[in-house]
Amino acid sequence: MHLLRLLGYVVFMSLFAVPAKAAALVVPAPDQIPRVKPGQTPSLEARRMSCWVQDTRAHAPLGKAYVVLTDVQDQESTRAVKKLLSHHKGKLLKVSSLKNLNSDSKAREQLRLQLVKLKPRYVAVVPKLKSYRENTLLALWDVFTRLDEDPYLDVYPGLLVASDAASLSKLIERSIGYDAAKQSKNFFGVSQIFDPGYKSFQKIEVLKGSLKQAGYTSANLTINSIPGLENRDGFPAVPGKNHWVLQGSRRSPVAKLPEPARKKLEKSSLTMLFGHGVPGRV
Structure with missing residues (x-):
């Protein structure tokens, strides 16, 4: 009975409550965002605003090789991948399905061991369109951060995703000719x-x-x-x-x-x- 009275009182008083004016959204300048070093805990204010920069240490990639990781099977897509390999003097790592990496821990571990052996600096991921899913990326990121003992990315990853083989061929051509500078x-x-x-x-x-x-x-x-x-x-x-x-x-x-x-x-x-x-x- 006391609980029912309390609830009734809260509901009654809420009818007379004055709506609080919405606070303006704060957009901090880059130099106003606090930096947090590894092992430190962000301040209470930073956590309340979900706004801080986590410092990281410099971390070199695992090796120097250029690796193309793909599950494409058709001839036209395979020719495009070979052209990419030839341009970068790369190494091919072909799997049956990139999509299955998320649900197959043994496949992820096998891929991890293969990459450790190849010692890549860059990994170009060329998935079939049906393999390109959020969980596929999460599985790849899991592998790419476990090539050594620390939790950081151990390669420079890239994605080449196209809707069909002809589009993939054009995308790879543009990639080869791209000059960031x-x-x-x-x-x-x-x-x-x-x-x-x-x-x-x-x-x-x-x-x-x-x-x-x-x-x-x-x-x-x-x-x-x-x-x-x-x-x-x-x-x-x-x-x-x-x-x-x-x-x-x-x-x-x-x-x-x-x-x-x-x-x-x-x-x-x-x-x-x-x-x-x-x-x-x-």
Whole structure:
């Protein structure tokens, strides 16, 4: 009975509560973000804001070889992979299925031992389209961090993913001819707001500040996945120059980008995406 009275009192008083005004989203400058050394614990404020930089130690890759890891089987894709190998004087590591690595610990261990033997500096992963899944990447990252005793990445990984063999061949041709030193520094970020915390949007804004110091120009696209959230006090994603805000949801994902945003995306040399996508669609 006492419990019921207490609950009734709380509900009654909540009817008269004054809604708290939403606090403005803080987007710290790069030099305002605290750095935390290995073994240290972030401050209470840093943990509350989920905002700190974890210092890491310099870590050389395992070796010097260029390795192509693939599960493609058809002749046209295989020819493209051989061209990549020839250009980099690389070593081929072929597996039956990259997709199965996530569920097969023995296959991951076998791959780990093969890579340790090859001593790679770079690993170019060329998966079949149906093998390219989030869990595949998680399995690969698990292997790439266990080639020596420490928990850091032991290779420079890269991905060459295409929708079909002809597209893969063209992608590899572009990869072979790519010269990073000649590329303009254009950043395009995509964030998705799916809760009132705005963390995805905040990450893009912080990253833009860091990249500006490195000489990058920036443009970004924000997808608001909660209809009506844009009317809340403190909603930070305001459309502006080189910033587009679109409405989307799990049932109705964004199907087309505004033409100016698409052009910025196509000209970007660095693209980052933050937030939850829609499986099979994004």
